[in-house]
Amino acid sequence: METKKRELDIFLILILLASAFLNIYNIWNDDTVNPYYTAAVTSMMQSFHNFFYASFDAAGFITVDKPPITFQIQTISALIFGMHGWSVILPQALAGVGSVLLMYLLIKPTFGKTAARIASFIMACTPIAVAVARTNNVDALLVFFLLLATWLLFKAIRKGKLIWLLAAFFVVGAGFNTKMLQAYMILPAFLLFYLIAANATIKKKIISLGSALVVLAAVSLSWPLIVDNIPASKRPYVGSSQTNSVLELAFGYNGIQRLTGQNSGGGQGGSSKDAAKEMPSSENSSSDAQAPPNQSTSSSSSNDDKSANGNMTAPPSNGEMPSGGQGGPPNGGGDGGQGGPGGDRGKGGSGGSKMQSGTGMFGTGTPGPLRLFQQELSDQISWLLPFAIFGMAGLLIAGARERRRLSVEQKETVFWVAWLAPIAGFFSVAEFFHHYYLIMLAPPIAALVGAGWVALVQLYRSHTGWKSWLLPTAMAATTGFELFILRNYNDQISIGWSIGVGVIGALSAIALLIFKQRQKPLTYYISLAGLLVLLVMPIYWASTPFLYGGNSSLPETGPQLASSSGKGMGMNESSVNEKLIEYLEENSSGAEYLFATTDSNTAAPYIIKTKKAVMTIGGFSGSDPAITLTQFKKLVKEGKVKYFLASGMAKGGNNEIVEWVQENGKKVSSDKWQSSSDQTDSSGTASKSNASGQTGKMGGGTGGMNQSATLYELNADE
16 A cells, blocks of 8 residues: 655745744844743742742742743743743744644645645734744743644544544643633634534534543643642742732633723723722822833733722733823833833834824724724734635635535634634723734634635636625725725835735736636736735734834834834843842842842842842732731841832832831942942932933832832841
8 A cells, every 4th residue: 555645845844934034033132021021931940849830039939920831931941042032032933933834734634735825824924923922922832832722623523533632622721821711712613613523423522522621621720729729838929819819810810801901000992990090190100100111121010900908009910001191001202111112122212112102901992893903903913804704705605515514614614713703802892902912813814814715716716706706806805904004104114015015906806807717827826926915014014023123021013113112132231230239249148039129020130130039029010919018027037138129119008018118128328239320319219311311210220211219228126
């Protein structure tokens, strides 16, 4: 018996190389990426205890706000290659390439090689997918896990083996331990597809799905239940939770609050009735609430900001909200923080961030059925969404058989639609998400465009009447939509791009009408050329993160990055105060923590730089009830905490600790821990002139604009 020979697809190789270039080129110039997560990796490298819990600090005091899988993979990469910005980005970049390969493997068996090539190429150059893969955020690995689970699910259908179905749901469970409930957004597609596609009785299908859901629950809840059942004294506090519980984190902050925006503060368009109350006061937001720009951190706070004493405080965690005024958009000007308009490169510039320039909370537009077509989101993910809709129709029509049973093509089309529709619905109404979450839409759009193009060409060439009009109509509609997107960028990138896309797209649609039923090889290449032209602008958008520099905490793409990030990729070199580190190391007297502070915006760069523990009494945003005043006093008395750097945002019950420090601590003269270029204001706090020559208050000792910082020495005898 002859063995079927597998041919190497040279086009797939080229697509994978293109994906690797887009995802990897220039990542070696990004020093600390998202410092919040990079600090965690730095700490996780130091002990298995920290590795297991995803501890933010080396002493294992508090965790980051996501499950550990992504950061464990990043830690392994850092242990192999050394602790660098690129070594923590690399797993996500490779996951992005892996997702491109999986798209090819998923589409080819049913829809053919051409459809698979197109789908994988679209996945490779989807703008927001590239932007996320170039950071140490978790979403690129999450999508890879979900596509791997999909491949296992398809294998279970084709082979009829339960083991593959269980494996698919096992991987979704791993996805839950990557970004919690976001992984479950594809479950409707999984369940529906198995029910309509598996070759088994309905009873056996239900039993199999029941078994798979048990596996899913066991894998998903394994880490959360282990952590929640370990005594709080023996593990870190669960960051961004209010009850020190992973399950609360999963179903609260990382769950329902993403949909409702509850307690998240408010940008424009936010729906929370208490948005103004939840934001810091205008006084605080102008000085104390902003993250130090030169720390290359996000100027944002926690979504789950209802503190232990019931006070409603400010915005979401891990770089997920700007430091704006009450209910408004982020502050203008080049604050340089990762969450702000200045990008994370410290290069200044204003008005460049989509989060700043767009409407709605976080610049994500106004909730409604057409939200994905609004200017705030469309250029990140929706370039080919009109074509995907026409492709879906073409697939369902072309896959129809004379028998009433669904064909294989139709069943798989239903799967991709069932992936696309609920997630598109979520983003259409959700109050709390960021542009980079849209990567979840990349796989179904790529699949429906790739397979859909082949189906539309088939209908065009073999039918007459309205079915044959679907292809030219799809070309014309998508061209028009791309012109709609480009209308806001003509001044930045030249109107010539719009003219080129419009003319070629229109000519392609017209040529398809003129040459209908004639010159079939010619019309095939005309339609293919038209589709490739529609990919020109998405490819440019996908290239902007390495052309202009991106934002590693809040990834986005587009020509606006040219003004927001400046040229080049390097982080700001003055991200920490070297003199402060020198002073603390000389005078800490063996204290467990280099210093304590209110929030991780201040702490992260020092953890990365020194590899030592820095305590953040309120987690990322300063609002987590991670430690009581009594517990803090005990650590001071034991000599574990000797210095406190008051610079960030203390909220809720943590204000009590800050007040105690201010009343009982000894203020350290700024000339001992600030460089000679720094100044001291009348109150004794350190300040420093910013790039424009104005004097602003120091943040975390880093030279941040509009940020006060005071170092206190704490006496163990008090």
